[in-house]
Amino acid sequence: MSVHTGYLEYETKGDSHIIDITDDVMGVVDGCGIENGIVAVFATGSTVAVTTLEYEPGLIHDLQHALERIAPRDIEYKHNERWHDGNGHSHVRASLLGQSESFPLIDGNLLLGTWQQIIFIDLDNRPRSRKLVVQVVGD
Template sequence: MVVFTGYLDFDTKGDTDIIDVTSPVTGIVASSGIKDGIVLVFAPGSTAAITTIEYEPGLVFDLREALERLVPGDMYYKHHERWHDGNGHSHIRASLIGQSRSFPVVNGDIMLGTWQQIIFIDLDNRPRSRRVLVQVCGETV
């Protein structure tokens, strides 16, 4: 088995910035030479998340609105007493969504649905520089 690791580095706007990372993840899978296996997409940090959606403006808006309804940013969170940074909601949202997703790789392609894209969500309340780890494991033949 071969393991190949790549990284995506980018700046975000914060405040539930939703970024389509499908194309660069696909590029890393192609660079790996792995034909059959699995790709892990992992966002280090407790205020970031990885998931999938149909990446189109209406759904991006709807996802932001749904997260605000589920975990409002303007509520009191006990976490604020610790660091006074006002991002308690960011941590809760990230823990509900999760920091990683794995996808099958078959014949060198990530198995995604027709309208399914891999997204990174910066849930912190301020802009950040982020790094996403992409690790591909499998066979090259």
């Protein structure tokens, strides 16, 4: 069994900024020499998330607005009372979505649906420098 670890870095806008990282993840996979296994994508941070969706403007808008309905930025959060940073909603959203996803790697290809892309979401309330870990495990 082999393990290859790569890193991706992004400058984000915050406020539920959604980035299609599919090609970048495949760039890590393509350079590792592993053909079959699992690809894990992990975003370091408590106000970020990794998931999949069809990366198109309508759905990006819909997801951002759904997150606002689920965990609105303008309600009371105990986190904000303690830290006064105004990003309690960011932490709640990230906890609901999760910071990682795993994907099968078959014959050098990520197993994704036709309209399925891997996305990274910066949910914080300000721009940030963000780092993701892509780990490929297999034969």
